[in-house]
Amino acid sequence: MRPVLIMVGREFRDGLRNRRVVGTTLLMAALSLTLALLGSAPTGTVGTSALSVTVVSLSSLTIFLVPLIALLISYDAIAGEVDRGTMLLLLSYPVTRWQILTGKFIGHVCILTLATILGYGAAGVAVSFANGVAEQGAAASFAVMIGSSVLLGAAFIALGYVVSVLVLDPRTAGGIAIGLWLFFVVLYDMALLGLLIADQGKNITTGVLSVMLLANPADIYRLLNLTGFSNISTLSGMAGLSAQVMLSGTALVGALVAWIVVPLSAAGLIFARRQM
Amino acid sequence: MTSPSVRLVGVSKHYGTLHAVAGLDLELHQAERVALVGHNGAGKSTLIKLMLGVIRPTEGHVEVLGVDPAHHAFAAVRMSMGFLPENVVFPPSMTGAEVLSFYARLKRQPVSRNRALLERVGIAAAASRPVRTYSKGMRQRLGLAQALIGEPRVLLLDEPTTGLDPASRQSFYEIVAEFGQKGTTVLLSSHVLAEIEHQADRVVMLDHGRKVADGTLSDLRRLSGFPTCIRIGLPSGVRFHPELPAGMAECRDLDERTMEIRCSDASKLDVLRYLLDAAVPLADIEIAPPSLDDIYVDILRRMAAE
Numbered sequence: 001m002r003p004v005l006i007m008v009g010r011e012f013r014d015g016l017r018n019r020r021v022v023g024t025t026l027l028m029a030a031l032s033l034t035l036a037l038l039g040s041a042p043t044g045t046v047g048t049s050a051l052s053v054t055v056v057s058l059s060s061l062t063i064f065l066v067p068l069i070a071l072l073i074s075y076d077a078i079a080g081e082v083d084r085g086t087m088l089l090l091l092s093y094p095v096t097r098w099q100i101l102t103g104k105f106i107g108h109v110c111i112l113t114l115a116t117i118l119g120y121g122a123a124g125v126a127v128s129f130a131n132g133v134a135e136q137g138a139a140a141s142f143a144v145m146i147g148s149s150v151l152l153g154a155a156f157i158a159l160g161y162v163v164s165v166l167v168l169d170p171r172t173a174g175g176i177a178i179g180l181w182l183f184f185v186v187l188y189d190m191a192l193l194g195l196l197i198a199d200q201g202k203n204i205t206t207g208v209l210s211v212m213l214l215a216n217p218a219d220i221y222r223l224l225n226l227t228g229f230s231n232i233s234t235l236s237g238m239a240g241l242s243a244q245v246m247l248s249g250t251a252l253v254g255a256l257v258a259w260i261v262v263p264l265s266a267a268g269l270i271f272a273r274r275q276m
Numbered sequence: 277m278t279s280p281s282v283r284l285v286g287v288s289k290h291y292g293t294l295h296a297v298a299g300l301d302l303e304l305h306q307a308e309r310v311a312l313v314g315h316n317g318a319g320k321s322t323l324i325k326l327m328l329g330v331i332r333p334t335e336g337h338v339e340v341l342g343v344d345p346a347h348h349a350f351a352a353v354r355m356s357m358g359f360l361p362e363n364v365v366f367p368p369s370m371t372g373a374e375v376l377s378f379y380a381r382l383k384r385q386p387v388s389r390n391r392a393l394l395e396r397v398g399i400a401a402a403a404s405r406p407v408r409t410y411s412k413g414m415r416q417r418l419g420l421a422q423a424l425i426g427e428p429r430v431l432l433l434d435e436p437t438t439g440l441d442p443a444s445r446q447s448f449y450e451i452v453a454e455f456g457q458k459g460t461t462v463l464l465s466s467h468v469l470a471e472i473e474h475q476a477d478r479v480v481m482l483d484h485g486r487k488v489a490d491g492t493l494s495d496l497r498r499l500s501g502f503p504t505c506i507r508i509g510l511p512s513g514v515r516f517h518p519e520l521p522a523g524m525a526e527c528r529d530l531d532e533r534t535m536e537i538r539c540s541d542a543s544k545l546d547v548l549r550y551l552l553d554a555a556v557p558l559a560d561i562e563i564a565p566p567s568l569d570d571i572y573v574d575i576l577r578r579m580a581a582e
Binding site: 002003006009010013014017018084085086088089091092093094095096275276 | 291325328330331351352354355357359361362363364365366367369370374378379381382383384422
């Protein structure tokens with residue numbers, strides 16, 4: 001356990017030093033504040049609070065931004081150290097490869113968590129200040145959004161590690177990481193939509209659709225945040241989908257956790273067997 | 277006789293069709309300073325990686341301090357090993373002191389001893405500066421300090437002095453020698469043979485993953501039969517052609533005033549005696565035993581001829 005904590009400390013400190021934490025936090029805060037302040041303008045007398053609107057817009061932002069940040073943090077984690085030659089030295093120390101990977105993972109998730117809480121928290125606080133008390137459940141959905149954003153980020157960090165241990169070359173790993181992001185965040189939904197339209201509801205049942213959505217962590221996140229609360233699902237236009245796809249919040253969180261555990265274990269197994 | 281600190285028996289390591297190490301036997305003992313020499317790609321780094329347990333041999337058996345690196349008990353052995361990789365790199369934003377305390381904590385050594393280590397390698401003044409500001413020599417010193425954490429019993433140094441200026445190199449070897457005297461087994465690899473000439477008790481030569489020579493420097497000199505070179509300077513105007521007994525040596529004029537005599541290591545004293553007895557007005561004399569470079573090239577040439 002001790003070596004893991006030492007690794008966590010090093011990764012986190014390194015993240016603070018190379019301004020990764022500061023940069024990520026500022027980016028998230030700037031974007032979320034912009035969305036929150038612009039987005040809360042038109043709510044007027046609709047009856048939904050500004051905070052609910054903010055959750056919807058921030059969730060949409062997260063789906064694009066968090067996987068990208070997570071992959072950019074993680075693709076270099078192993079490949080970069082192997083490339084620079086620091087991994088060989090580290091492996092000569094009494095620390096196992098599993099401990100190295102776990103330590104890095106916890107460190108990177110901490111960095112992302114801090115950035116998310118500070119960045120999105122700023123928006124939440126700003127909106128609450130500007131608009132006063134939100135309706136019931138809005139604060140809870142905001143908390144769920146922050147929590148699930150961290151889980152989404154962790155899933156993509158784990159995916160980035162798989163790439164990193166597979167190719168062991170930071171440039172190739174970087175390219176593949178961007179490819180992964182494009183696939184999960186942009187192309188997957190477009191392909192799914194195209195498929196649904198082409199199919200006209202003949203073969204793709206609700207069950208198949210659920211599986212297809214669970215096969216992409218970004219979609220799990222979307223379901224979790226945009227359909228979980230009735231006021232938000234109406235607002236986000238996801239009400240139709242959420243009525244179709246009957247997945248409980250627990251199942252969705254479980255699926256997201258599986259998207260963390262499975263890639264991380266795969267990365268660990270590959271790394272443990274890898275010749276340096 | 278204590279058991280060897282490092283023992284390799286019939287070790288081979290293949291990467292696909294490349295045989296990085298081929299059927300190698302090697303024993304390193306306590307308090308022994310061994311130089312591992314060979315050109316780039318001869319298998320030096322692979323051999324060190326095998327000893328560190330970072331890679332596993334394709335064939336054969338490796339043992340460090342009595343434990344197989346594949347065994348889970350090897351973690352304890354790693355506590356008493358020090359390693360300095362070729363081209364050591366540290367996170368540029370961390371300070372020297374932070375780097376060292378990270379590694380000391382991984383080795384479960386008290387961080388309080390780091391100050392003395394930094395002083396020993398001569399970078400204590402720069403300890404609180406980020407590694408980014410360090411020169412190549414300072415980084416290498418920090419690398420050495422890192423390898424010395426916890427008084428290792430086995431010290432593996434891969435090309436430790438590349439890029440160091442002569443003064444740094446000298447102080448580097450002084451520290452290594454000091455640890456050797458304390459009983460540490462030191463293995464240092466290099467392809468700059470001239471500089472390790474006086475830094476090792478034993479020289480192991482590698483070529484294409486095979487051990488081509490193993491012994492003290494004088495053993496290797498004898499083995500190679502590369503001639504010792506005696507150069508004599510003559511005052512101007514003096515012509516001198518020694519009539520040395522046949523087979524003893526070869527003479528040739530280098531220029532007007534210098535003559536070179538090549539003879540075997542064993543006969544050099546006879547040649548000198550002859551020169552002095554001949555009452556030649558010598559202006560200068562210079563005796564050059566074959567350098568490690570010469571021996572290395574000679575041994576490789578003979579290996580190729582066989």
